[in-house]
Structures are given as structure tokens and as C-alpha cells.
Amino acid sequence: MARKPLVAGNWKMNLNHLEAIALVQKIAFALPEKYYAKVDVAVLPPFTDIRSVQTLVDADKLSLAYGAQDLSPQDSGAFTGDISGPMLAKLGCSFVTVGHSERRAIHGETDELVNKKVKAALKHGITPILCVGEELAVREAGEHLAHTRDQLIEGLKGLKTEQVQAVVIAYEPVWAIGTGKVATAADAEEVCKSLRGTLSEKYGDEVATAVRVLYGGSVKSGNVSELVAADNIDGALVGGASLDGEEFTKLCALAAGGPLP
Ligand SMILES: O=C[C@H](O)COP(=O)(O)O
Numbered sequence: 494m495a496r497k498p499l500v501a502g503n504w505k506m507n508l509n510h511l512e513a514i515a516l517v518q519k520i521a522f523a524l525p526e527k528y529y530a531k532v533d534v535a536v537l538p539p540f541t542d543i544r545s546v547q548t549l550v551d552a553d554k555l556s557l558a559y560g561a562q563d564l565s566p567q568d569s570g571a572f573t574g575d576i577s578g579p580m581l582a583k584l585g586c587s588f589v590t591v592g593h594s595e596r597r598a599i600h601g602e603t604d605e606l607v608n609k610k611v612k613a614a615l616k617h618g619i620t621p622i623l624c625v626g627e628e629l630a631v632r633e634a635g636e637h638l639a640h641t642r643d644q645l646i647e648g649l650k651g652l653k654t655e656q657v658q659a660v661v662i663a664y665e666p667v668w669a670i671g672t673g674k675v676a677t678a679a680d681a682e683e684v685c686k687s688l689r690g691t692l693s694e695k696y697g698d699e700v701a702t703a704v705r706v707l708y709g710g711s712v713k714s715g716n717v718s719e720l721v722a723a724d725n726i727d728g729a730l731v732g733g734a735s736l737d738g739e740e741f742t743k744l745c746a747l748a749a750g751g752p753l754p
Contacts, residue, residue, distance in 0.1 A: 534558065539562065561586050
């Protein structure tokens with residue numbers, strides 16, 4: 494089964510709502526409609542931008558999807574500062590990243606919490622992009638496959654098979670995020686293949702074949718083609734390069750198999 498590639502731009506804590514509108518307009522203008530038949534494109538702005546992005550996407554009937562970078566495991570209540578699944582669903586979010594390494598490291602998110610967030614996203618019809626990835630020391634110790642396998646198993650714990658089918662996985666080696674050190678396509682493929690193998694072992698071949706596994710970590714227009722050419726890499730979770738409209742558009746077009754617009 495051919496999996497349609499997904500390119501998701503994780504803006505992290507960048508761009509206010511006015512800048513968000515400008516960037517989405519730029520992408521919409523630069524990436525012709527025909528590319529969306531070959532690649533799904535999503536932007537993941539900060540919470541404060543989502544309403545503006547929604548309004549623009551709806552008004553201009555853009556094919557671009559959008560989502561958030563995190564969500565609360567709770568639906569509502571006394572959780573100061575948190576944003577819930579129902580709030581994101583109401584804003585038309587299609588995706589939400591869960592367990593990004595920056596949240597694991599800076600906010601101390603555990604696999605248990607990540608698992609609750611995956612469930613919260615699914616409960617509200619939002620596709621979780623479950624992020625896994627090893628720190629440099631783990632890779633140097635040769636433990637990267639075991640480490641990412643554990644994160645995957647814990648992140649999906651308790652889900653029904655059909656729910657797992659609705660999840661996107663993103664392999665992001667921590668040492669490659671924002672550092673300019675992209676994993677080689679062979680390194681990335683090794684882990685993505687192993688993650689798919691784990692999906693097959695736990696949930697069966699049909700699920701493993703259907704689930705999209707993305708790579709993230711210093712992806713740019715200059716390296717995306719080689720990455721998505723690998724059998725088990727179905728797109729990219731892009732940080733820095735997603736903030737530049739021209740670069741992001743190029744990257745999406747190349748992930749679609751080209752040519753450049
Ligand atoms: O979510 C995206 C990743 O953290 C990758 O970020 P980067 O492309 O800036 O390395």
C-alpha cells in the first residue's frame with residue numbers, strides 16, 4: 494500500500510498571529526493545488542495563531558491542514574495555562590504533536606503523560622503525531638533502536654488496533670534537531686523501519702503498512718528527497734525550515750516527488 498507523504502511544519506514558539514497569516518498566504522500562493530494530491534501539508538503554529546490560520550484556511554478553502562504542538566490530557570477544568578483537545582477540535586485542528594523531545598526535556602513529559610495525550614487527541618478526532626527519538630549518548634551507546642521502540646510501545650499503550658492506525662509517528666533524533674546535523678537517510682531509515690516492525694509485531698501488518706512514519710531533524714529542501722525516498726520514511730516533521738515560506742514550499746514540492754513549482 495502506498496502511503497501518501499505528510500510534511501508538517503512545526504513552528505515551535507515562533508511567529509505571532511499576523512506573521513502566521515503572512516506565512517500561510519505565502520505557502521498557499523507558492524504551492525499549487527495539484528501538489529496536494531501527492532503530499533499532505535500541515536502547519537503547526539503556536540496556540541495563539543490557530544484561530545487566524547483557521548479563518549484564512551476556511552475563507553480561501555485552502556488544502557493546507559493545520560494543528561497544534563501540544564494538548565492537555567484533560568478535557569476541561571482547573572489546569573491553568575493548558576489547552577484541551579475539545580478546544581483544538583473546535584478550531585478545526587487535524588494534527589497535534591505529542592511527546593516532542595523539547596516537551597519531554599524542558600517540561601519533563603514522561604511516556605505515561607505522552608500516552609494520555611495521544612488518547613486525548615484521538616478521543617477528539619485529532620491525529621496525534623507521536624514523536625520519539627534518542628539523545629546523542631543513547632545513539633553512541635548503540636541503544637537507539639531499543640530506546641525508540643520503548644517510547645513507541647509506551648506512547649501507544651492501551652490503544653485499540655484501529656486507533657493505532659490513526660496515529661502518525663515521527664522519529665526525531667534529539668541530536669539532529671535544530672543542529673544542522675541531519676541523520677543520514679540510512680540512519681533514519683534504520684529506525685523508521687524498526688518502528689514499523691514494532692507496529693507489525695504488536696498490531697499486525699495491515700496497521701504497520703498503513704501508519705505514516707515521518708523523520709524530523711534538520712530537514713531542508715536539500716535533503717528531503719533522499720529521506721523520503723527511503724522505504725519506511727513517509728514524510729517529514731520540519732522545524733526551522735518551515736518558517737521560511739519559499740524553503741518550506743520547495744520542501745513540500747520535493748516530498749511530493751517534484752518538480753519544483
Ligand atoms: O519538530 C521538528 C523538529 O524538532 C525538527 O526541528 P528542525 O527541523 O529545526 O531541526
